[in-house]
Amino acid sequence: QKEVEQDPGPLSVPEGAIVSLNCTYSNSxxxxxxxxxxxxxxxxxxxxxxxxxGNKEDxxxxxxxxxxxxxxxxxxxxxxPSDSATYLCAMSAPENYGGSQGNLIFGKGTKLSVxx
Amino acid sequence: xxxxSQKPSRDICQRGTSLTIQCQVDSQVTMMFWYxxxxxxxxxxxxxxxxxxxxTYESGFVIDKxxxxxxxxxxxxxxxSNMSPEDSSIYLCSxxxxxTQYFGPGTRLLVL
Numbered sequence: 333q334k335e336v337e338q339d340p341g342p343l344s345v346p347e348g349a350i351v352s353l354n355c356t357y358s359n360s361x362x363x364x365x366x367x368x369x370x371x372x373x374x375x376x377x378x379x380x381x382x383x384x385x386g387n388k389e390d391x392x393x394x395x396x397x398x399x400x401x402x403x404x405x406x407x408x409x410x411x412x413p414s415d416s417a418t419y420l421c422a423m424s425a426p427e428n429y430g431g432s433q434g435n436l437i438f439g440k441g442t443k444l445s446v447x448x
Numbered sequence: 449x450x451x452x453s454q455k456p457s458r459d460i461c462q463r464g465t466s467l468t469i470q471c472q473v474d475s476q477v478t479m480m481f482w483y484x485x486x487x488x489x490x491x492x493x494x495x496x497x498x499x500x501x502x503x504t505y506e507s508g509f510v511i512d513k514x515x516x517x518x519x520x521x522x523x524x525x526x527x528x529s530n531m532s533p534e535d536s537s538i539y540l541c542s543x544x545x546x547x548t549q550y551f552g553p554g555t556r557l558l559v560l
Contacts, residue, residue: 336490340488364548366548368551373554373556374553374554375452375454375540375551375552375553375554376491376540376551377551378449378548378549378550381548420490420491422491435493436491436493436548436549438490438491439490440488440489440490441490
């Protein structure tokens with residue numbers, strides 16, 4: 333079993349739809365959870381960063397962590413064509429806080445396409 | 449967040465040659481990282497580069513193949529040595545900050 337599982341998609345939705353992106357993980361030591369957005373031919377861009385369980389909202393984006401189920405989600409409301417990108421989840425454990433030891437574990441990424 | 453640039457943005461190389469990728473950060477950072485992203489795959493950490501010390505390599509990556517320099521707190525290089533087609537990939541550098549990492553735009557490498 334891989335440490336982090338993420339459905340690669342592709343996921344295609346109409347403009348204005350609510351998008352749900354998810355990752356599951358197996359290491360219960362993970363406590364820091366991140367979502368990156370990667371446009372084609374660009375580097376990953378940090379979207380959301382959460383610690384432990386709970387929700388965090390930033391504009392149209394909501395990150396949700398359920399540690400009991402080892403499941404994290406990213407919701408995008410009122411999706412726009414400009415949201416079309418690959419979304420990568422990433423996580424790390426306290427002994428390598430925030431990637432200070434370099435150990436961010438990434439999912440494979442979900443490719444999202446929002447159609448006008 | 450840090451702003452990171454990489455050179456070259458892309459290159460096509462012949463097998464057996466070497467390519468050095470440069471990474472520049474707009475602020476001083478303690479730790480920089482080098483990743484490889486192969487098509488359809490996760491980002492894989494190659495090594496962690498601290499200024500003034502040897503880079504720390506992850507399992508499956510060795511210094512002879514991927515020598516790294518870190519001469520100061522804003523700059524690092526990664527060399528891909530004796531390249532083969534299997535080295536064709538995107539190479540990304542990142543820096544740690546605010547509890548997470550920030551990435552450069554990547555270098556797309558194709559080895560023929």
